Amino acid sequence: MRLFDTHAHLDFPQFDPDRDRLIEELVRQGVHVVNVGVDLETSRASLELARAHPHIHAACGVHPHDARDFTDMTLKELAALLARGAVAVGECGLDYYRDLSPREDQRRAFRAQLELARERGIPVIVHLRGGARDELLETLREVNPGRGVIHAFSPAHGSPRDFLDLGFHIGIGGPVTYRKNAALRALLREIPLERLLVETDSPYLPPEPHRGKRNDPAKVRLVVERIAEVLRLPPRDIAELTFRNARALFRIDA
Numbered sequence: 366m367r368l369f370d371t372h373a374h375l376d377f378p379q380f381d382p383d384r385d386r387l388i389e390e391l392v393r394q395g396v397h398v399v400n401v402g403v404d405l406e407t408s409r410a411s412l413e414l415a416r417a418h419p420h421i422h423a424a425c426g427v428h429p430h431d432a433r434d435f436t437d438m439t440l441k442e443l444a445a446l447l448a449r450g451a452v453a454v455g456e457c458g459l460d461y462y463r464d465l466s467p468r469e470d471q472r473r474a475f476r477a478q479l480e481l482a483r484e485r486g487i488p489v490i491v492h493l494r495g496g497a498r499d500e501l502l503e504t505l506r507e508v509n510p511g512r513g514v515i516h517a518f519s520p521a522h523g524s525p526r527d528f529l530d531l532g533f534h535i536g537i538g539g540p541v542t543y544r545k546n547a548a549l550r551a552l553l554r555e556i557p558l559e560r561l562l563v564e565t566d567s568p569y570l571p572p573e574p575h576r577g578k579r580n581d582p583a584k585v586r587l588v589v590e591r592i593a594e595v596l597r598l599p600p601r602d603i604a605e606l607t608f609r610n611a612r613a614l615f616r617i618d619a
């Protein structure tokens with residue numbers, strides 16, 4: 366069974382003690398990964414991981430938390446990094462929950478990155494949190510790269526319909542396994558199977574029964590199994606269709 370974790374941060378320090386061993390294990394288990402940058406440094410690290418490991422693919426972008434430092438120079442450097450083989454721009458978006466950067470900076474950085482994705486003809490990996498839904502949708506309608514994923518989708522995002530209408534995929538992660546998250550499981554039926562992606566957000570958001578521990582991309586299997594249970598389909602089918610969806614969205618030969 367091959368699996369595709371569309372959102373992980375394997376370059377983060379949590380993986381320093383055993384990164385190589387873990388990646389070997391991912392290869393052995395047939396797990397592909399999009400490693401996602403959150404600033405220029407982690408975007409560079411994502412590209413390096415992708416260059417060293419054929420099962421890892423890089424996304425380069427600046428997270429809304431870091432949007433306050435997004436200058437014209439950042440934009441130039443990001444464009445140069447993307448040209449080195451990134452499969453997506455991201456993660457980028459709006460976070461009005463933690464508000465770690467001023468909203469004006471978040472809007473500016475997000476819009477600039479959407480334009481980069483549109484110019485390069487690659488998808489965008491979108492982070493959305495807090496009361497930013499309507500504004501984010503409005504921005505996507507104005508500057509839509511045409512393809513992308515709303516990552517870590519949750520009931521707080523409302524109905525997936527508006528995002529689907531704009532051509533986006535929906536990323537489902539560990540929270541779908543949480544006992545109290547029946548609302549997220551109920552949303553699964555609103556997502557056409559050809560728009561469904563699975564992810565871990567490693568090292569964060571570990572699925573049951575690993576809550577409180579470090580997450581890793583092999584655990585995407587537990588996300589697949591829970592989705593399969595809800596949709597009453599064989600886990601193998603969910604694994605395969607989400608693998609193919611990811612391969613098509615990110616235009617990866619795998």
Ligand SMILES: [Zn+2]
Pocket residue numbers: 372374401456566
């Ligand atoms: Zn992330």
